[in-house]
Amino acid sequence: MDDMPNIAPESGSLLISEPFLQDENFVRSVVLLCENNEMGSFGLVLNKLSIFKLNELLEDCDLDNEVYVGGPVEQNTLHFIYFGEQVLEDSVSLGAKLWWGGDFAELIGKNKLGLVNISDFRFFLGYSGWENGQLKEELIDNTWIVCDNSHTEKIFTVAPDDLWRVILKNMGGDFQVLANYPIDPRLN
Template sequence: MAFSAIMDKKERGFLDGQFLIAMPNLKDGNFVRSVVYICAHSPAGAMGFIINRAQPVSFTELLLHLKMVDQSEAIMLPGATRDFPILSGGPVETGRGFVLHSDDYSSESSIPVSDDISLTATLDIVRAIYDGRGPRRATMMLGYAGWGAGQLEAEIGANAWLNCPASEELIFDRSLDAKYDRALALLGVRPEMLSTDAGHA
């Protein structure tokens, strides 16, 4: 499902603003032990971002690639800018950048995802972060996770995912390795408690 088609929807789906937490039987290499923040869910499909998968590209390399800075300017970037996190958001459109951020930043292209979190997918926010005018909390993803109509519901029915309300703290936390266990803890679940067998009452 195309990003624009999903984000253009007006109604909110029941998974909007939820975390999806991969079950052990989910063997797709893109999603093993992943935590996905769902930004949009409707009968047409769903889209979101993996929030615990590192991306080898640094923010400095991104600025150089976009020709926003040259090599001499890159060396002078403050540490907070150099260390700005870039994650691997999912297997769809991996060359495209998206910034999830607190709602204290807004541009014409910013889309509210929840009461406190927005999504901006234009270069304006990259410039703002570089200039020190960016949002208080933000993380950038390259690519996103997308599902077609009924696909995600079928995966949940097959016991591939758990879901729970998202935590803003966890979305923006930079300790990626701990996010999976911490997301499970939101449900009161420990990894060793998970069964790979689907149970239906």
């Protein structure tokens, strides 16, 4: 195992599923890596919409934002990210004006006062998690393509169904070819 490359994507990186990945949780997925350390890794799938709106999940919540499926782990938990300047004290910076989490009550209060632009937020049920070393093994097996955080604004501007393809195309080179690869090449 000493000849294994040092693969450690940073928080804020995007994990793009390779075109042949057949895991139903991650087919054509773009995952925002929020945490990656010796304890394991935590991420949120950015392009899988759930059937719920936020106000359908939470009592006394008047926000009708769409909710995404962040991953297959603990789908009874709610997570969020936002773009722009830090507006919640406990948010974690993921670089490139991207923030993860914070106090949800503070968010609701600031929204009621008109101090936040709620369209800059994305909400997620569940998350994607990897045990220590698991993500590294998947990267060695070429399950994921790592993209830096230079494309994070696209999370909020590109339609979820197009996000995988758009980010790969914007990465250029060989990735542009992958972006056009059909889901089932036998149908070509």
